[in-house]
Amino acid sequence: MSEVVVPRNFRLLDELNRVEKGQDIPSTISYGLADDNPLLYNWTGMLIPPPSSKHAGYIYNLEIYCGDNYPRVPPVVRFKENVSLPFLNAKKEVDPQKFPYFRNWKYSNTIETSLLELLRFIS
Amino acid sequence: MSTPAIKRIQKELARLQSDPLEGITVTPAEDNIRYLTVILPGPKGTCYEGGKFKLEVFCGEGYPMQPPQCRFLTRIYHPNIDRLGRICLDIIDQNPAKCQWTPAIQIGSMLLSIQSLLSEPNVDDPLDERVASHWRTDRKGAEAEARRQTLQHAK
Numbered sequence: 001m002s003e004v005v006v007p008r009n010f011r012l013l014d015e016l017n018r019v020e021k022g023q024d025i026p027s028t029i030s031y032g033l034a035d036d037n038p039l040l041y042n043w044t045g046m047l048i049p050p051p052s053s054k055h056a057g058y059i060y061n062l063e064i065y066c067g068d069n070y071p072r073v074p075p076v077v078r079f080k081e082n083v084s085l086p087f088l089n090a091k092k093e094v095d096p097q098k099f100p101y102f103r104n105w106k107y108s109n110t111i112e113t114s115l116l117e118l119l120r121f122i123s
Numbered sequence: 124m125s126t127p128a129i130k131r132i133q134k135e136l137a138r139l140q141s142d143p144l145e146g147i148t149v150t151p152a153e154d155n156i157r158y159l160t161v162i163l164p165g166p167k168g169t170c171y172e173g174g175k176f177k178l179e180v181f182c183g184e185g186y187p188m189q190p191p192q193c194r195f196l197t198r199i200y201h202p203n204i205d206r207l208g209r210i211c212l213d214i215i216d217q218n219p220a221k222c223q224w225t226p227a228i229q230i231g232s233m234l235l236s237i238q239s240l241l242s243e244p245n246v247d248d249p250l251d252e253r254v255a256s257h258w259r260t261d262r263k264g265a266e267a268e269a270r271r272q273t274l275q276h277a278k
Contacts, residue, residue: 007158009190010181013209019216036206038196 004045005107011071012040015110029115041066043100045115053123064111074102075111077118085091094118126152128186132156135230144231145238157182161172161234165277166242170269171199174277178208178237180230190215190224191233198276200269202244202255238256 019025019032029030031045045062049055061080067073077094079085085100097104101109101117131158139149145164151157161178165171177196183189193215195208203211213223214236249255257265 004157004184005155006183007152007179007181009179009194010158010183013192013194013207016207033207038194038198038206038208040207113247 008066008068008070008089009040012092015112016040018112025112026116028119029112031062031111031115034063043075043111045111047115047119049119052117055122062115066111071107071109074105074109075114077114087121110116128182129156130229131187132182139231144235145239146235149234150232157186159230163234163238165273166238169242170266171241171273171277172202174199176275176277178234180233182230184245187226189219190217190222190228191230192217193237198272199241200254200265200272201241202246202249202251202258203240205250209250210240211245211248212236212238236275 016033028048028050029041029046030048033040034042034044042068043064045064047060047062049058058100060083063078063080065076065078067076074096079088079092079094082108083092087095089095096105099118100122101114101121132151136151136156136159139147147164148162150160151159159180159182161180163178164178165174165176174197176199178193179196180191180193182191194210195222197208198206199208205211208273213221214228215224215233216222244258246255246258254265257268
């Protein structure tokens with residue numbers, strides 16, 4: 001079997017489709033498209049740490065940028081609130097070198113799995 | 124790499140290039156023959172005339188048993204096409220329960236169907252309700268807006 005590679009735009013449309021249908025998205029995260037640019041660059045996200053987490057009671061709002069090379073490379077994820085977390089750079093973006101899920105990024109990873117891993121990483 | 128699906132896509136592309144349909148051009152991506160860029164001229168005598176609309180098509184894992192995915196990259200004002208360029212058309216509906224695709228349909232015939240959707244918007248099965256209601260209540264005004272956006276985005 002030859003490998004079928006889903007190109008960037010259709011991959012992001014699939015991800016959007018999941019959100020729009022509300023298919024089994026865990027309640028600890030949410031995400032969606034930030035504007036109606038057909039090139040699907042800008043997304044927003046939210047981390048809602050569960051009661052068992054030391055971050056319980058906080059909600060983290062995120063800006064997510066999927067560049068032209070996504071999903072060959074991870075999205076850029078920026079925390080909107082002023083939080084101090086060791087894996088953020090000065091612009092409050094997740095530093096891919098300090099977040100193993102981004103450092104070892106795979107094409108099949110998605111915005112959704114990234115947010116879930118991020119939540120696990122801070123918990 | 125030469126699965127039956129790939130062979131079929133190659134054959135369809137060869138035919139579309141040697142015998143182009145209605146000014147439609149179809150170009151596969153250099154690194155992915157399943158991923159096509161299409162330039163579709165707006166049909167003559169419609170509010171899309173003169174426009175050159177860019178679309179992208181992906182013949183996924185299920186092709187040709189399942190339809191390609193297809194959407195407009197050029198913004199277009201049409202009741203069956205949404206702001207992200209997604210198209211509501213029975214032969215390419217991604218919901219298997221509603222989809223009228225059969226493997227006998229080819230990429231070329233799909234593109235002709237999309238072109239005829241531009242000639243005959245279907246306001247009874249809209250994707251963008253706001254545009255559809257504009258079409259139902261003020262057809263002339265809606266067509267003028269479509270013509271304006273064609274000039275603005277689809278040169």
